[in-house]
Amino acid sequence: MATLLEMRGIGKSFPGVRALDQVNLTVETGEIHAICGENGAGKSTLMKVLSGVYPHGSYEGEIVYEGQALALRGIRDSEERGIIIIHQELALVPLLSIAENMFLGHEVARRGVISWPRAYQAAEGWLRKVGLSEPPSAIVGKLGVGKQQLIEIAKALAKDVRLLILDEPTAALQENDSQKLLDLMLELKAQGVTQIIISHKLNEISRVADRITVLRDGSTVSTIDRGQISEDRIISDMVGRDMAHRYPERVPAVGEVLLEVEGWNVWHPEQADRQMIRDAAFTVRKGEIVGIAGLMGTGRTELAMSLFGRSYGRGHQGRVRMGGREVDVSTVPKAIAAGISYVTEDRKALGLVLEEPILKNISLANLAGIAVKGILDKRREARVAEDYRRALAIRTPGVQQKVVNLSGGNQQKVVLAKWLYTDPQVLILDEPTRGIDVGAKYEIYSIMNDLAAQGRGVVMISSEMPELLGMCDRIYVMNEGRIVGELSREEASQERIMAMILRTTGKAA
Ligand SMILES: Nc1ncnc2c1ncn2[C@@H]1O[C@H](COP(=O)(O)OP(=O)(O)OP(=O)(O)O)[C@@H](O)[C@H]1O
Numbered sequence: 117m118a119t120l121l122e123m124r125g126i127g128k129s130f131p132g133v134r135a136l137d138q139v140n141l142t143v144e145t146g147e148i149h150a151i152c153g154e155n156g157a158g159k160s161t162l163m164k165v166l167s168g169v170y171p172h173g174s175y176e177g178e179i180v181y182e183g184q185a186l187a188l189r190g191i192r193d194s195e196e197r198g199i200i201i202i203h204q205e206l207a208l209v210p211l212l213s214i215a216e217n218m219f220l221g222h223e224v225a226r227r228g229v230i231s232w233p234r235a236y237q238a239a240e241g242w243l244r245k246v247g248l249s250e251p252p253s254a255i256v257g258k259l260g261v262g263k264q265q266l267i268e269i270a271k272a273l274a275k276d277v278r279l280l281i282l283d284e285p286t287a288a289l290q291e292n293d294s295q296k297l298l299d300l301m302l303e304l305k306a307q308g309v310t311q312i313i314i315s316h317k318l319n320e321i322s323r324v325a326d327r328i329t330v331l332r333d334g335s336t337v338s339t340i341d342r343g344q345i346s347e348d349r350i351i352s353d354m355v356g357r358d359m360a361h362r363y364p365e366r367v368p369a370v371g372e373v374l375l376e377v378e379g380w381n382v383w384h385p386e387q388a389d390r391q392m393i394r395d396a397a398f399t400v401r402k403g404e405i406v407g408i409a410g411l412m413g414t415g416r417t418e419l420a421m422s423l424f425g426r427s428y429g430r431g432h433q434g435r436v437r438m439g440g441r442e443v444d445v446s447t448v449p450k451a452i453a454a455g456i457s458y459v460t461e462d463r464k465a466l467g468l469v470l471e472e473p474i475l476k477n478i479s480l481a482n483l484a485g486i487a488v489k490g491i492l493d494k495r496r497e498a499r500v501a502e503d504y505r506r507a508l509a510i511r512t513p514g515v516q517q518k519v520v521n522l523s524g525g526n527q528q529k530v531v532l533a534k535w536l537y538t539d540p541q542v543l544i545l546d547e548p549t550r551g552i553d554v555g556a557k558y559e560i561y562s563i564m565n566d567l568a569a570q571g572r573g574v575v576m577i578s579s580e581m582p583e584l585l586g587m588c589d590r591i592y593v594m595n596e597g598r599i600v601g602e603l604s605r606e607e608a609s610q611e612r613i614m615a616m617i618l619r620t621t622g623k624a625a
């Protein structure tokens with residue numbers, strides 16, 4: 117096989133951070149090459165060097181592509197050579213249509229004017245190819261993250277790609293969409309498209325990758341060949357030691373009922389007759405970790421957000437009790453005061469102010485905590501942030517760092533810190549480990565266990581069934597806006613959860 121790409125001795129520094137140091141990466145023509153590493157290991161940075169986001173001269177080392185030295189001035193240069201990157205944080209414009217997103221800046225143009233009829237037709241073809249049935253005129257912001265990811269891929273395909281770089285493409289996708297995407301990757305490979313994939317989902321990597329390069333602390337640790345690939349090997353290369361358990365040990369000490377939700381009904385924010393949550397009822401006990409399973413789009417996030425200060429939906433009905441007393445959760449401050457907090461799945465849109473430093477983000481939801489006599493105490497603000505930085509092992513040179521400069525996984529930890537600082541009795545975590553490496557997942561699981569051990573209630577919404585089964589004392593299964601079943605830790609299994617979902621699909625009154 118011929119070598120398509122060689123990156124030699126790549127180094128890259130940011131103020132206070134040596135993100136890459138002496139990284140080597142060789143990619144053969146036609147292969148799927150995976151890059152693994154813990155959060156902050158330098159994976160995204162390496163791909164930004166390769167795609168011209170960081171231009172020639174802003175990094176050390178050399179890149180040879182198709183036998184020629186590559187000195188990119190920007191992302192346009194790399195796209196001209198067929199190198200196309202799909203970034204970890206999606207970059208579609210929510211208010212525009214799919215076709216507009218696909219072709220703006222890359223026109224199906226005649227004399228610089230976009231021919232929209234042709235653009236829509238072309239878009240349609242690429243959408244079908246990635247398995248989407250939406251019309252090209254659909255507004256992107258109304259589609260879920262999963263579909264937006266597929267649109268990104270369709271967009272890349274439209275650009276005559278030769279080296280496709282996917283930075284955590286399945287992080288936001290549910291199981292069957294992920295499988296479709298991986299199939300698509302294999303299909304593209306058969307058509308000769310070389311691909312680089314970054315992912316924390318080791319089972320997926322094992323499935324599609326021909327070779328894996330592991331980064332640790334900004335340097336190459338190893339390149340593993342197809343025959344040698346195993347999850348244990350990847351993990352031990354990533355973290356530098358063997359990890360015996362994926363879930364921290366815990367002896368549950370479940371107490372009395374803390375949160376009780378009864379007859380909870382919520383309607384769609386725009387379509388008045390569309391009911392999104394139907395008569396939901398559930399409880400969370402002190403010291404308990406409760407899971408909510410279900411497919412994407414079944415109302416798990418809507419349920420959580422509607423309870424958290426009516427952040428979602430309209431026409432809310434139902435009762436919420438904390439410790440036996442009815443509480444008012446009609447606004448976010450009231451929900452927080454009642455002891456409920458919610459860690460969003462969509463950290464970019466809802467959880468963080470990216471341009472602000474870590475310390476501002478952490479105290480955002482509890483400014484009273486860092487105020488003395490009504491005046492913001494900067495020293496306390498810094499100390500609180502520093503405590504969380506240490507407790508959650510947020511990898512950063514300091515809490516003054518802007519959140520936008522953190523790696524994806526470390527951003528997630530900042531969101532978590534922000535809501536932990538509101539001192540909730542019940543913490544609802546929505547996909548808390550999405551895009552998080554195995555080591556950091558373990559840390560987040562440990563934090564959940566600690567919260568439970570303190571007698572708090574933890575609710576975990578997750579699309580990763582093994583994680584729900586590994587962590588939860590009890591699991592509610594949601595489907596089509598209803599809670600359709602409940603399983604104890606002993607009863608719960610992937611098959612049972614799926615069976616409950618299938619049995620109740622299309623049966624809603
Ligand atoms: N623009 C930037 N300014 C300052 N530091 C940065 C910047 N971009 C990345 N870093 C730092 O460089 C290191 C590598 O980050 P990178 O985003 O490449 O990690 P990653 O391996 O992609 O992690 P993840 O799995 O969490 O996405 C991190 O310590 C990060 O905080």
Ligand SMILES: [Mg+2]
Nearest residue numbers: 159160204524
């Ligand atoms: Mg990254």
